[in-house]
Structure formats: structure tokens, C-alpha cells
Amino acid sequence: MCLKNRTKRRKQDTKNLYRSIGKFIVKFEQICFVIEQNLVFLIHGQGLQNQKVSQILLSGYTAEPLRSLYESLVNELIPLDDIGTDIFKNGLVRFQKLISHRNDIVHSTWFIGAGNKETQDWSETSGMKTHRNKKGAAVKTFKKSANDFDQFADEAAALANLFFRFNASLIARWDMKKNFIVDENGNYFVPKGTEQY
16 A cells, blocks of 8 residues: 555544544443433422522533432332333443443543554554452553444444433333333333434
């Protein structure tokens, strides 16, 4: 491959990786936004009328504390039927997994566009994250493509839609069975064409 084509390929591959990572981060934060809005609704329903007070109470919460608080408040305040319970649990479990991926992505060092004079393909990047465990220092390593990050972004969008529709179903008293579909893996989604995010 000539130098001009290598340069063009490297530029396109790195652009795709940066785009995919950015898209995932934006979609991930939309889940947090939807959960925050759902929490404000739940708190409002318990008598706290000033929405700004709810926002003050929730400000600074990161993904895992939001997920945990949401789980506790819904289970305390909302009597869910079996399908509602399944949908809610499925969303929470998937969100917890996505939080772990997000933490690995955001808190790792990525070597996008790295290579040597022999490198022809930059479509996959490596990353590393140091941490400690009972034995001392440890390193996690990763290999990801733009497609991998895009799949995380798709899951984030699906979860933002799931939690948005879940809350709307509670408010409007919609039949949960009619507002969600389940795939072959037992994961719930909103029907195609009805997404908000």
C-alpha cells in the first residue's frame, strides 16, 4: 500500500473509532438522563412538588448510584405485575453490564491509530487499564473495533428507550405487554419505529 493510501486509511480508521466512542458516550448519558427524569417523577409523586429540589438531590449521581436508587424507588413505590417486573429487571441488569463497559472505555488508555511502518489496518484499537486487586497491581487489556463501540451505543439507545417507555407505561397505565417486545435472548425492547432516542 502506498504512503498516500496508508495515510488515508489510517485517517479514516481512526476517525471511525473516535466517532464510535463518542457516540457511545452520548448514548450512555441519555440513559442516565432518562433515569433521572423517571426519579424526579417518582419523587414528585411522593409529594415533593418543587422539581428543582429533586434535581438538586439527584445532581452529581453517576450511573451506578442512579441505577441503584431507581431500582429501590420503583420497587418501593410501584406495584409491578410479572411482565413489568421482568422488563424492569432486564433493563437494570443490562444497564449494569453497560456501566462496566463504559467504565472500562472511559477509564482506559486507548492507542487509536498506533502502529508501525508495516501497519496497514487501524480499524481495531487496543486499550489498557491498570487496577489493583488482592495480589497487587494488575492490568486489563482490550481490543475493540468501531463496530464494537457501535454495538455498545446501540444497546445504550435501546436501554434509554426501554426506561423511557417503562416510565411512560407507568404514568399512562399502558399495558406493558403491548409496549415492549422480547428477543430470543429474553431481552426487552421497544418496537422498531417507536424509539425516542
